[in-house]
Amino acid sequence: MPRTYGSNWLTAVRLERLCVLISTCPSSQLGSPPQEVIEEVWNDAGGNRDEIFVLVEVLKVCGLVLEIGGMLRRTRDGDRIVRSLRQDDRTTLGTALIRGGLMHDQARHLVESGTPLANGDMSCEHRIIRARAPQLLGLLAWWNVEVSSTVLIPRALVKELTTVWAMLPPPPETPTWVRERQEVGNRAEMYTVQFERRSATNPSNIVWVARDSSSLGWDVEDRGASPMRQIEVKGSRATDPIFYFSDNEWRKANEHSGTYEVHFWGNIDLGRAPASEYETLLSAGYPLIIRNIVDEVEAGRWLAFATQWRVSLAAAPPTRPPLNGHPR
Numbered sequence: 001m002p003r004t005y006g007s008n009w010l011t012a013v014r015l016e017r018l019c020v021l022i023s024t025c026p027s028s029q030l031g032s033p034p035q036e037v038i039e040e041v042w043n044d045a046g047g048n049r050d051e052i053f054v055l056v057e058v059l060k061v062c063g064l065v066l067e068i069g070g071m072l073r074r075t076r077d078g079d080r081i082v083r084s085l086r087q088d089d090r091t092t093l094g095t096a097l098i099r100g101g102l103m104h105d106q107a108r109h110l111v112e113s114g115t116p117l118a119n120g121d122m123s124c125e126h127r128i129i130r131a132r133a134p135q136l137l138g139l140l141a142w143w144n145v146e147v148s149s150t151v152l153i154p155r156a157l158v159k160e161l162t163t164v165w166a167m168l169p170p171p172p173e174t175p176t177w178v179r180e181r182q183e184v185g186n187r188a189e190m191y192t193v194q195f196e197r198r199s200a201t202n203p204s205n206i207v208w209v210a211r212d213s214s215s216l217g218w219d220v221e222d223r224g225a226s227p228m229r230q231i232e233v234k235g236s237r238a239t240d241p242i243f244y245f246s247d248n249e250w251r252k253a254n255e256h257s258g259t260y261e262v263h264f265w266g267n268i269d270l271g272r273a274p275a276s277e278y279e280t281l282l283s284a285g286y287p288l289i290i291r292n293i294v295d296e297v298e299a300g301r302w303l304a305f306a307t308q309w310r311v312s313l314a315a316a317p318p319t320r321p322p323l324n325g326h327p328r
Contacts, residue, residue: 007102007103007104007105007107007135007136008106008134008135009135010102010103010135010139011138012135012138013047014051014055015138015139017041017047017051017052017055018055018058018093019085021037021045021055021059022059022065022074022078022081022082022085022093023085024040024041024044025037025059025065025073025078026073026074027079027082028073028074028078028079029073030073031073032071032072032073033070033071033072034056034070034072037072038053038056056072058097058102059078061100061101061170062096062097062099062100062102063077063096063100064078065078077096080092081093081096090142094139094142095160097139098139098160098161098166099163099165099275101165101166101167101168102170103133103135103136103166104166104167104168104169105167105169106132106133106135107161108167109129109132109133110122110124110129110132110133110136110153111162111167111203111204113125113128113129113204114204115204116203116204119155120158121152121153121155121158122152122153122158122161123152124150124151124153125149125151126147126149126150126151129151137151140157143157145157162203163194163275164189164190164191164193165190165275167190167193167211168186168187168190183270184235184236184268184270185234187270187274188233188235188236188264188265189219189220189233189235190208190274191265191274191281191286191287192219192220192263193206193208194278195263195282195287196220196222196231200224205222205224206220206223206224207221207223208220210233215248216230216252217230217232217246217248217249217251217252218230218260219231219232219233220263225259227258228259229259229260229261230252230256230260230261231260231261232245232249232253233262233263233264233265233287234262234263234264235264235265235266236265236266236267237267237269238267239267240312241264241288241311241313242310242311242312243262243311244310245304245311253293253294254294257292257295260292260293261289261290261291262289262290262293263289264286264287264289265281265286265287265288266286266288267281267284267286268281293311297311300314301314302314
């Protein structure tokens with residue numbers, strides 16, 4: 001997709017071509033030059049050849065095709081989706097697009113404007129979703145979602161749309177070291193959103209504000225709490241709880257000391273799928289939650305140095321209740 005990865009690019013016509021493309025790609029046991037596949041899709045479905053190249057990238061992002069040694073072929077997940085398409089079932093492809101973050105911005109609009117129902121379904125006014133998430137609305141038709149003045153989304157689909165990896169866009173084209181650092185931070189933030197939403201009365205109250213602005217001094221808000229909680233999220237490939245605060249973050253931690261908390265996620269491995277890694281990290285005791293970080297530093301339980309506010313666990317903290325308990 002375009003580097004902005006806006007989901008509005010995935011129009012209904014392009015989604016149709018995407019179905020043709022994945023069905024045309026050779027199976028996981030074979031392979032063909034990408035140009036041959038694109039020419040065949042163009043002959044069958046028409047459109048712009050350059051757009052078909054982009055659709056190939058969409059399938060790569062979702063892990064449904066690979067290009068190895070100049071040969072394009074489906075992955076095993078891609079084979080599974082083609083078998084579903086042959087049975088006139090597009091939901092498996094739709095699920096892959098959602099999990100790959102291809103509808104990230106529109107999924108977030110839907111979740112934040114929707115109303116959760118007692119049975120796990122979600123309702124949203126049709127006029128709102130049509131204005132804010134038109135391509136996602138078209139995709140939901142693959143599930144035969146009921147549409148009238150309101151859109152009623154079934155519980156199973158709500159679970160897919162409200163997982164935060166569905167709201168994380170595919171990585172843009174940036175230098176590898178920058179991209180990896182950003183991806184570690186993004187994963188940590190989305191894990192916190194998922195962690196908070198699974199225990200929230202209304203998941204829409206947990207808002208990933210860092211997706212819209214990096215200037216607030218925190219990444220996630222719990223708007224269902226009174227007063228509102230501000231959560232700053234730190235992620236690392238390492239397990240040692242060492243992280244850095246900007247001047248703005250430290251200032252906000254002082255201003256909102258009673259409602260400001262830090263979530264630390266360690267041992268993040270970008271080679272793991274987010275959904276499985278999230279459960280693994282939960283089992284390992286993450287996130288490490290630090291409430292009122294300013295008081296914790298003043299009490300000597302954490303050490304903070306003024307050079308970028310390097311924060312680490314004290315070598316021998318006083319005996320106190322554990323800081324990393326996380327209610328569920």
